[in-house]
Amino acid sequence: xxxLRGTGVSKGYVKGPAFYHQSQDIIIxxxxxxxxxxxxxxxxxxxxxxxxxxxxxxxxALEMVGEKEAVIFKMHKMLLNDEExxxxxxxxxxSDKVSAEYGVWKSSEELQAMFGSMDNEYMxxxxxxxxxxxxxxxxxxxxxxxxxTVMVGKGILLAEDLTPSETIRMxxxxxxxxxxxxxxxxxxxxxxxxxxGIPAIVGVAGLLAEPVAGELIIDGSEGxxxxxxxxxxxxxxDRKIAADKAGRELLGRLKGSQAVTKDGCRVELACNIxxxxxxxxxxxxxxxxxxxxRSEFLYMRSSDFPTEEEQFKAYRQVLEEMKGGRVIVRTLxxxxxxxxxxLDLGEEANPALGYRAIRICLRQRQIFRTQLRALLRASAYxxxxxxxxxxxxxKELRDAKEYLAELKEELRKEGIAYSDxxxxxxxxxxPAAVLISDMLAKxxxxxxxxxNDLTQYTLAADRMNSxxxxxxxxxxxxxxxxIKIAADHAHQAGKWVGICGESASDEELLGFYLAVGIDExxxxxxxxxxxxxxxxxxxVKESREDELKKWLE
Amino acid sequence: xxxxVHIIQxxxxxxxxxxxxxxxxxxxxxxxxxxxxxxxxxxxKKLIAMMRLGARYGExxxxxxxxxxxxxxxxxxxxxxxxNL
Numbered sequence: 001x002x003x004l005r006g007t008g009v010s011k012g013y014v015k016g017p018a019f020y021h022q023s024q025d026i027i028i029x030x031x032x033x034x035x036x037x038x039x040x041x042x043x044x045x046x047x048x049x050x051x052x053x054x055x056x057x058x059x060x061a062l063e064m065v066g067e068k069e070a071v072i073f074k075m076h077k078m079l080l081n082d083e084e085x086x087x088x089x090x091x092x093x094x095s096d097k098v099s100a101e102y103g104v105w106k107s108s109e110e111l112q113a114m115f116g117s118m119d120n121e122y123m124x125x126x127x128x129x130x131x132x133x134x135x136x137x138x139x140x141x142x143x144x145x146x147x148x149t150v151m152v153g154k155g156i157l158l159a160e161d162l163t164p165s166e167t168i169r170m171x172x173x174x175x176x177x178x179x180x181x182x183x184x185x186x187x188x189x190x191x192x193x194x195x196x197g198i199p200a201i202v203g204v205a206g207l208l209a210e211p212v213a214g215e216l217i218i219d220g221s222e223g224x225x226x227x228x229x230x231x232x233x234x235x236x237x238d239r240k241i242a243a244d245k246a247g248r249e250l251l252g253r254l255k256g257s258q259a260v261t262k263d264g265c266r267v268e269l270a271c272n273i274x275x276x277x278x279x280x281x282x283x284x285x286x287x288x289x290x291x292x293x294r295s296e297f298l299y300m301r302s303s304d305f306p307t308e309e310e311q312f313k314a315y316r317q318v319l320e321e322m323k324g325g326r327v328i329v330r331t332l333x334x335x336x337x338x339x340x341x342x343l344d345l346g347e348e349a350n351p352a353l354g355y356r357a358i359r360i361c362l363r364q365r366q367i368f369r370t371q372l373r374a375l376l377r378a379s380a381y382x383x384x385x386x387x388x389x390x391x392x393x394x395k396e397l398r399d400a401k402e403y404l405a406e407l408k409e410e411l412r413k414e415g416i417a418y419s420d421x422x423x424x425x426x427x428x429x430x431p432a433a434v435l436i437s438d439m440l441a442k443x444x445x446x447x448x449x450x451x452n453d454l455t456q457y458t459l460a461a462d463r464m465n466s467x468x469x470x471x472x473x474x475x476x477x478x479x480x481x482x483i484k485i486a487a488d489h490a491h492q493a494g495k496w497v498g499i500c501g502e503s504a505s506d507e508e509l510l511g512f513y514l515a516v517g518i519d520e521x522x523x524x525x526x527x528x529x530x531x532x533x534x535x536x537x538x539x540v541k542e543s544r545e546d547e548l549k550k551w552l553e
Numbered sequence: 554x555x556x557x558v559h560i561i562q563x564x565x566x567x568x569x570x571x572x573x574x575x576x577x578x579x580x581x582x583x584x585x586x587x588x589x590x591x592x593x594x595x596x597x598k599k600l601i602a603m604m605r606l607g608a609r610y611g612e613x614x615x616x617x618x619x620x621x622x623x624x625x626x627x628x629x630x631x632x633x634x635x636x637n638l
Contacts, residue, residue: 071573071574072570074573074577075569075570075573078573078576078577078600079573079600079601082599082600082601083599084599084601084602085601111601114605115604118605118607119607120566120607122565122566122568122569123566123568123569123604123607126569126604129569309562313562
């Protein structure tokens with residue numbers, strides 16, 4: 001077995017025989033012509049034809065991968081029509097009296113060299129776009145056919161590099177995976193492969209050094225290519241491929257279907273994310289909304305307090321990506337086990353019971369202000385909800401809401417847009433919040449139960465202490481009774497209640513959650529479909545009494 | 554002539570897609586659009602020239618708009634930049 005490494009740019013595993021894509025290295029010999037005007041005319045005609053082809057490719061891509069990625073071909077059209085390119089071609093033709101194809105080739109080589117020499121990794125990749133366009137023009141001018149791909153059956157495509165149009169035009173039925181010797185994760189073909197869901201690895205040095213005979217396994221998550229895999233590797237990947245397939249099958253069967261029980265109770269399946277980049281996975285795995293967007297990432301990855309502008313961009317990005325789906329942002333939850341170097345929390349004997357989350361925000365208003373202003377500004381771009389962590393007293397909720405109202409007024413005076421329908425919720429994670437949940441429910445729009453901290457505080461058991469890990473149990477009756485009380489109080493006030501802690505995806509507890517009428521479960525994207533399948537199989541009316549009895553008594 | 558300054562917020566800089574969208578937006582305007590960054594100046598309606606600038610994240614670009622409708626056109630571009638760059 002031989003193993004080669006590159007950069008995985010599109011996840012997934014696949015096994016199959018290798019096929020080669022012959023990217024023709026186009027070299028056009030310099031050819032002098034008598035009639036430069038006729039060549040200019042040929043170039044003009046070829047440009048029109050290329051434009052037609054690109055329009056068609058754009059339409060095809062639009063259907064296959066959507067507007068966001070299809071734009072690549074619009075961009076190609078603009079490059080084609082850019083005077084800097086066409087003027088250079090025309091200059092070569094008229095002053096050097098060369099053929100149109102030579103003029104195109106020469107101009108393209110110059111532009112490619114220009115992009116290739118830029119000290120920006122991303123812009124370097126644009127040389128491939130220029131190559132794609134000039135290759136198209138030259139094929140039109142010389143009457144050569146399409147670049148050749150030999151795919152007699154299903155398999156893995158090996159190539160030096162692929163242009164975006166080669167990628168979109170591939171036979172998707174046959175190409176199971178893509179491996180290229182050049183390219184980077186920034187190349188448009190990598191982005192297209194990702195959108196098409198074809199595992200792909202780029203930048204595999206030595207890939208084409210010797211011909212590959214026999215089977216290949218590629219691991220797009222890890223970026224490795226296994227040539228003639230041994231028995232053990234084959235077995236490992238057969239299992240991975242089967243698990244992947246089962247997941248996909250679940251997706252195919254359940255995607256778009258409602259999370260409704262047999263007797264018609266609807267549960268909203270939302271996702272927890274910690275970084276704006278994870279929003280794409282939410283939609284991919286069929287999450288309806290974001291039930292917990294941990295805002296700490298903004299603080300943890302930065303060397304100083306993130307600015308209002310930085311935060312605004314991140315929140316807006318997620319709101320826009322969710323296309324109107326609700327996004328619940330939890331305000332800053334630092335302290336206890338989460339620290340950043342630029343915020344000194346002081347020495348604490350009991351950090352878990354100390355200066356953290358909303359307690360920091362209400363005492364260091366400047367920090368809170370920056371975040372709330374960023375959230376308000378972002379609220380104009382989607383359905384935003386805000387929730388406050390670690391609430392233990394009614395006063396904390398009131399103070400936070402009052403401050404939010406003050407900042408709204410400030411923005412209004414500054415003429416900055418924000419939504420006036422932002423829901424404000426409380427994270428239920430302290431026993432105190434549970435005990436006053438009837439009062440909190442009157443003044444909050446929703447509850448979201450954070451089971452990790454609620455378990456720790458209810459049982460007075462540190463979840464990090466392995467010696468008492470048997471006490472820390474999210475299924476403990478005390479914890480589940482807490483959940484029942486909070487849920488009942490929310491419902492009595494006509495408010496909805498969700499669960500966003502780790503045990504939200506505990507399938508054993510699902511029947512209990514439905515029995516107490518939990519309205520929303522927020523879990524990691526991959527847990528959405530398995531939960532949905534379970535929900536669709538439950539009849540709440542029939543199982544309610546048993547579930548309550550089983551878990552609470 | 555009116556002008557405004559925009560700080561590039563996109564982590565990847567003024568890369569191909571936003572640059573082409575910017576050029577596309579600029580082309581629809583009657584005003585002339587000139588982009589300055591550091592000591593370089595390019596026509597805001599020309600894609601390759603703009604890509605050549607290679608403007609990076611955090612860099613300031615100064616955009617000049619000139620024409621009969623410059624106020625409104627500048628507003629259009631400013632909106633575009635705030636949303637996309």
